């Protein structure tokens with residue numbers, strides 16, 4: 001990377017249920033970006049999908065409480081577009097000057113390839129996975145199907161679409177008595193429930209179908225939740241250190257993630273036998289490749305007592321607060337937060 005200052009367009013917010021979480025990730029990223037190397041332009045997308053420019057300081061209100069955060073700018077801006085070569089019309093779209101975009105927009109339209117496609121069409125480089133990888137990993141069902149083809153184990157599950165007949169008894173025969181029910185394309189545990197009884201199952205279906213027309217019913221595993229950070233383009237590498245999530249709630253719910261300060265313990269490094277840890281890291285890189293990821297992804301596993309493991313999901317835009325697992329694992333592996341950001345921007349600019 002050359003040493004003239006690059007203008008980074010940090011895109012945050014968005015229309016998904018993870019709007020607030022995204023703003024908090026963005027808050028930490030802008031704070032850590034080295035200003036001697038980068039100019040930072042905050043770009044907030046509000047819940048209705050309109051784009052706004054923000055000052056990098058003070059763009060966020062209440063960054064310490066995920067339930068109250070909001071983007072505090074009111075300067076609307078056009079979405080990025082490729083300027084026709086022969087256009088004589090001079091447009092004043094301040095996004096034209098952005099050298100590289102850094103979308104830190106979790107969830108639908110931000111992490112699923114839609115925003116990535118927009119930036120692609122505008123001819124702008126951006127951090128993270130491209131359209132394919134983003135779309136594949138956003139859809140838990142499609143992602144699992146590719147992993148299975150690659151020989152990577154996933155928890156036994158069934159897919160249902162809106163209007164399908166769901167037979168509870170049949171599922172108990174197939175998957176056991178306790179299920180996790182989740183929307184196929186969501187994040188931050190929104191719409192995820194654990195169901196043990198027929199009533200809980202019914203309620204869980206309602207909640208998940210309230211978010212997505214396609215849902216997954218999974219066998220509930222007792223496995224430990226192990227996370228692995230992967231970084232790179234054509235030659236991705238897994239961070240040396242793995243992390244473990246130990247939720248204090250029944251599972252790693254939205255409350256445990258963001259609302260309750262003591263909701264979960266992040267154990268870094270995860271205490272795992274060396275050979276198992278190596279296999280997890282190799283599998284994470286294999287999964288990153290087979291699902292067309294680029295730049296970064298956090299690959300989440302369930303590890304059973306006998307040393308076998310499943311991939312739960314792959315996050316192409318993982319949480320990026322200063323205490324989030326993805327950057328923490330790199331930090332523990334020798335790559336500090338602000339250096340990680342620089343590396344991601346470098347990877348975005350690689351052709």
Ligand SMILES: Nc1ncnc2c1ncn2[C@@H]1O[C@H](COP(=O)(O)OP(=O)(O)O)[C@@H](O)[C@H]1O
Nearest residue numbers: 155180186187188189190218219220221251252
């Ligand atoms: N099959 C499962 N068995 C046990 N726990 C699960 C299972 N699926 C999900 N969970 C729990 O629910 C949490 C959220 O589910 P996940 O599939 O990771 O959705 P999200 O994309 O919203 O993070 C997980 O971190 C884990 O605690």
Ligand SMILES: [Mg+2]
Nearest residue numbers: 188189300313
């Ligand atoms: Mg998850």
